Amino acid sequence: MKARTLKPDKVNIITLGCSKNLVDSEVLSGQLKANEINVVHENAKLDHNIVVVNTCGFIDKAKEESINTILAQVDLKKRGKLDKVYVTGCLSERYRNDLESEIPEVDSWFGTLELPLILKEFDADYKKELLGERLLSTPKHYAYLKISEGCNRTCAFCAIPLMRGKHISKTIEEIVAEAEGLVKRGVKEIMLIAQELTYYGLDIYKKRMLADLLKKLSDVQGLEWIRLHYAYPNKFPFEVLDVMRERENICNYLDMPLQHASDRMLQLMKRQSTRTEIIETLNTIRDKVPGICLRTTLIAGFPGETKDDVQELKSFLQEQRFDRVGVFTYSHEEGTSGYNLVDDVPAAEKQKRAEEIMEVQQEISYEKNAEKVGKVFKVIVDKKEAGRYLGRTEFDSVEVDNEVIIQSGKKLQPGQFIQVKITNAFDYDLEGEVI
Structure with missing residues (x-):
């Protein structure tokens, strides 16, 4: 597609709401990349010229966050920082007619199952052979x-x-x-x-x-x-x-x-x-x-x-x-x-x-x-943050559950499984040492 800038298009996808929305964004990213379109997720560099906001419409707070995000992107477009703003996801599916009249600066609105239509905006083809292929944002x-x-x-x-x-x-x-x-x-x-x-x-x-x-x-x-x-x-x-x-x-x-x-x-x-x-x-x-x-x-x-x-x-x-x-x-x-x-x-x-x-x-x-203090658990290392490693046991999912603060004298890698003896307990987190 043609934009006002001379640089190649770069698409930033912003995902709001649940993990199901995240998967949808990853699938869209994979399709765009397969069509040789430069795509990023939650781009902090702000060097993109097109934005796709994948919205949530589940509850009031989520709807408010989605609207505020759309308005922020529209403001960037008004100031010449963006060429195009597209909106998809649950909020768009549910309130498209109202939103189109209230926020006319958005270039196009799409529902939850309209991936091929989004791709058309980029002169891109929906590639069925890529079923399951995603550009992971996790x-x-x-x-x-x-x-x-x-x-x-x-x-x-x-x-x-x-x-x-x-x-x-x-x-x-x-x-x-x-x-x-x-x-x-x-x-x-x-x-x-x-x-x-x-x-x-x-x-x-x-x-x-x-x-x-x-x-x-x-x-x-x-x-x-x-x-x-x-x-x-x-x-x-x-x-x-x-x-x-x-x-x-x-x-x-x-x-x-x-x-x-x-x-x-x-x-x-x-x-x-x-x-x-x-x-x-x-x-x-x-x-x-x-x-x-x-x-x-x-x-x-x-x-x-x-x-x-x-x-x-x-x-x-x-x-x-x-x-x-x-x-x-x-x-x-x-x-x-x-x-x-x-x-x-x-x-x-x-x-x-x-x-x-x-x-x-x-x-x-x-x-x-x-009750876990003194016991040993298999832990997956997720990341290093503020000089310490953080991981999870099999009893903890990503973002919503406990984390294990890992004490280790050796360098650990994200995705590595280790045995950790729990030494301290908090309301929603654990602390332990690698054994």
């Missing part, structure tokens, strides 16, 4: 691997189906080929992501196939860790746990967002599970994989939530003692069934409830970390 030793797109669930608070559509699984062969390609490039850990992992395969194989997929992936030579994110508790396929227990390179780790523990709130949220059913599922998971790390996310301040509901949730956390917990404050999203309810919990109260819940978890997290 450190080279780990990567996210998306196994499906969209979601068939109808949770009352969630707008994801409005932005991402119905559930569409990739084939097992396609996913395994992508994993093999990642390993050849130095990736040692992959994090399987989807809106709903456990639904995998129902659309193309007519049955839940996550366990079969895991068997195939765990056979990939050189793949040392496989990690599972975003599993739904209802109709959880327990055969997945048998594979997890049998295969050493599948981390004893499961991210299962539960959202609440009060039966009344679970019903209002349309979660399809009761508190008793959730507890039975958790008990089975722990029985099948002793020592498994369970991560969950919760929502504070959903319409109709009372202080009794919050107390019930806090009691649930004290009983279940999850290893990792994240809490979101409820965001009233138009188009969802929850939007028909009165958003009756003030923002300040939502935040207060979220903080109360995290205070309970903070204590649990410290106690669980303290």
Whole structure:
């Protein structure tokens, strides 16, 4: 494409939101590079002339960040620092018509599944033979691997189906080929992501196939860790746990967002599970994989939530003692069934409830970390920062979980696996020495 500058085009992709968006940006980068277009991600040098903003539209804070980012890029364009600004992703998918009229300086808007249309703006061809090829923006030793797109669930608070559509699984062969390609490039850990992992395969194989997929992936030579994110508790396929227990390179780790523990709130949220059913599922998971790390996310301040509901949730956390917990404050999203309810919990109260819940978890997290002191764990080195090495155990995912502060007299490399004896524990981090 022609721009006002005489220099060759250089495209900077800015990614906002979740790891699924990050994968989309990596795929776009790979396609642009294959078309011999200079592309970078989160470019700090500011020597690019074109920007693609990959937006998030999940909750209010994410939408605000996306809008602010777009406006900042438009301002650079007005000042002659950029030739073109393109916007894609969830916010663009959901609010394109409104945004086009409100921010006319954006050159083009694209939805979540319009990669070929974005490429046309660069006179580039969509190369089907590059299926699975990505320009990684993560450190080279780990990567996210998306196994499906969209979601068939109808949770009352969630707008994801409005932005991402119905559930569409990739084939097992396609996913395994992508994993093999990642390993050849130095990736040692992959994090399987989807809106709903456990639904995998129902659309193309007519049955839940996550366990079969895991068997195939765990056979990939050189793949040392496989990690599972975003599993739904209802109709959880327990055969997945048998594979997890049998295969050493599948981390004893499961991210299962539960959202609440009060039966009344679970019903209002349309979660399809009761508190008793959730507890039975958790008990089975722990029985099948002793020592498994369970991560969950919760929502504070959903319409109709009372202080009794919050107390019930806090009691649930004290009983279940999850290893990792994240809490979101409820965001009233138009188009969802929850939007028909009165958003009756003030923002300040939502935040207060979220903080109360995290205070309970903070204590649990410290106690669980303290139990690790004196024990030895396999740790992957992620980076060196402020003169010290940081890594993770198999019980910790990237960015959202604990880090291990590593004391070492020897030089360590990112992606290296080492044995670390834990010497100190904090609320959300560990410290240890290489043995």
